[in-house]
Amino acid sequence: MPSLNLSLEDGQSYPIQIERGLLKNCGTAISSLVPPCHVMLVSDENVAPLYLETAAESLKSAGFTVHKKIFPAGEPTKSLPVLGELLEAMADARLTRTDLAVSLGGGIIGDLTGFAAGCYLRGIRFVQIPTTLLAAVDASVGGKTAINLPQGKNLAGLFHQPSAVLCDPDTMGTLTPLCRADGAAEAIKTGILGDTSLFELFESEDRTAADTDYTEIIAKSVAYKAKIVSEDPTEKGVRKLLNLGHTPAHAIEILSSFEISHGHAVGIGIAMMTRAAKKVGIIKNCDAERILDTLRRNNLPIDCPFSAKEMAEIAQSDKKAANTSITVILPEEIGKCRMEKIPRTELEQLFQDGLEG
Ligand code: GLY
Helix, strand or coil: CCEEEEECCCCCEEEEEECCCHHHHHHHHHHCCCCCCEEEEEEECCCHHHHHHHHHHHHHHCCCEEEEEEECCCHHHCCHHHHHHHHHHHHHCCCCCCCEEEEEECHHHHHHHHHHHHHHHHCCEEEEEECCHHHHHHHCCCCEEEEEECCEEEEEEEECCCCEEEECHHHHHHCCHHHHHHHHHHHHHHHHHHCHHHHHHHHHCCCCCCCCCCHHHHHHHHHHHHHHHHHCCCCCCHHHHHHCCHHHHHHHHHHCCCCCCHHHHHHHHHHHHHHHHHHCCCCCHHHHHHHHHHHHHCCCCCCCCCCHHHHHHHHHCCCCEECCEEEEEEEEECCEEEEEEEEHHHHHHHHHHHHHC
């Protein structure tokens, strides 16, 4: 049963538990950290029919009083009106500062629930139960919460660390091939950043097959992320590395009106940053080819349907653009990337290099 603690600089820490079958015992796991209280259990219309009752029953058996809120699946749920609806549901349920929010779902539900928990009564505790591979390997860990604004993705949000992350790899068994590939993109990203053995799991085999046991992949991904977040919880420095591929990816998601999912856009973004790094001699051809082949092998797109100019225009408003410069992440080899601060005016050329290669 892989389990680790993410330690924060203020001395606090929280457990990340990865265990097959954990969902049906989530109430017991949570009660060892938070005394029984009122819980707002938040999910979406895809996940709720599969797992909501299992989670709710486990919480009730452990003594929690459960309130449920289910939202439509999909990116439009990360919006101001939905955030307002969730905050009002918390108020209707009379949650107090000692109560709890629990997200049961993918990154969208986790981001929304975490944000609501972070601002309701100026902050209540929350627990992440990721049910998608993407949320398990990345989004559920590290306390980033957000909603989108019409002007851009994740433009409103806060850092609010969960009290625990409880991951049951068996919930990945019902994911669509597209969802498995979404998660693969973030795990491959982590491998390129700092774990060659994780990258090689995806290099050696298509890990988006239906019968994949994701326990090891999640454990390796989360171990790397926990290390980075411990060092830099609010992304002042080293945590920026986790944005490999994300500057083009956010532009791709927006330009496609979210028809291209986050993980698929990250796949294209990693491919673009790899080609751009190859063009200027930062990464050897053979390592670049390994990255592109591994993305392809795991059913991820590597070609971008948009122009460098239109992507650069969107990326100008990306929240990571500070004043006249923007930090981009470029792979140097498998397991090592670098941060480069470039003038915003050079972003279009960088994207162009990323489209050609
Ligand atoms: N998904 C990138 C991060 O949590 O920093």
